[in-house]
Amino acid sequence: QVQLVESGGGLVQAGGSLRLSCAASGRTFSSYTMGWFRQAPGKEREFVAAIRWSGGSLYYAYYVDSVKGRFTISRDNAKNTAYLQMNSLKPEDTAVYYCAASSGKGRWEDQREYDYWGQGTQVTVSS
Numbered sequence: 001q002v003q004l005v006e007s008g009g010g011l012v013q014a015g016g017s018l019r020l021s022c023a024a025s026g027r028t029f030s031s032y033t034m035g036w037f038r039q040a041p042g043k044e045r046e047f048v049a050a051i052r053w054s055g056g057s058l059y060y061a062y063y064v065d066s067v068k069g070r071f072t073i074s075r076d077n078a079k080n081t082a083y084l085q086m087n088s089l090k091p092e093d094t095a096v097y098y099c100a101a102s103s104g105k106g107r108w109e110d111q112r113e114y115d116y117w118g119q120g121t122q123v124t125v126s127s
Helices: none
Strands: 004-007 010-013 018-024 033-039 046-053 059-063 071-076 081-086 095-102 121-126
Touching (some): 018 095, 018 121, 033 071, 033 081, 046 081, 059 071
Parallel strands (some): 010 121
Antiparallel strands (some): 018 081, 033 046, 071 081
């Protein structure tokens, strides 16, 4: 069982930055693919980014096109924490952001691949 707790959301002006954190319980954090998803009002939840550790200093990251160059996903396996650094935020980034963990090696963006989910943190970007 893995428990995920997000933090770092808030209200920011367009062009600003926020860093989301996802603290995970459990001893096998490093083996999980960690993903970030978001759900805007009236819309379905969508994939944002994911990161997978392949041993040593080798990581693989994958992003949805709309955040490439603005968002950076990272993880600290020693701290059992994943991060999402969000820069150049836009009003359309406003959503509840969810952290998720997957024990599989399937499609990064497929929500069905993820076994555990956090409760979400609100990000609001004002224009």
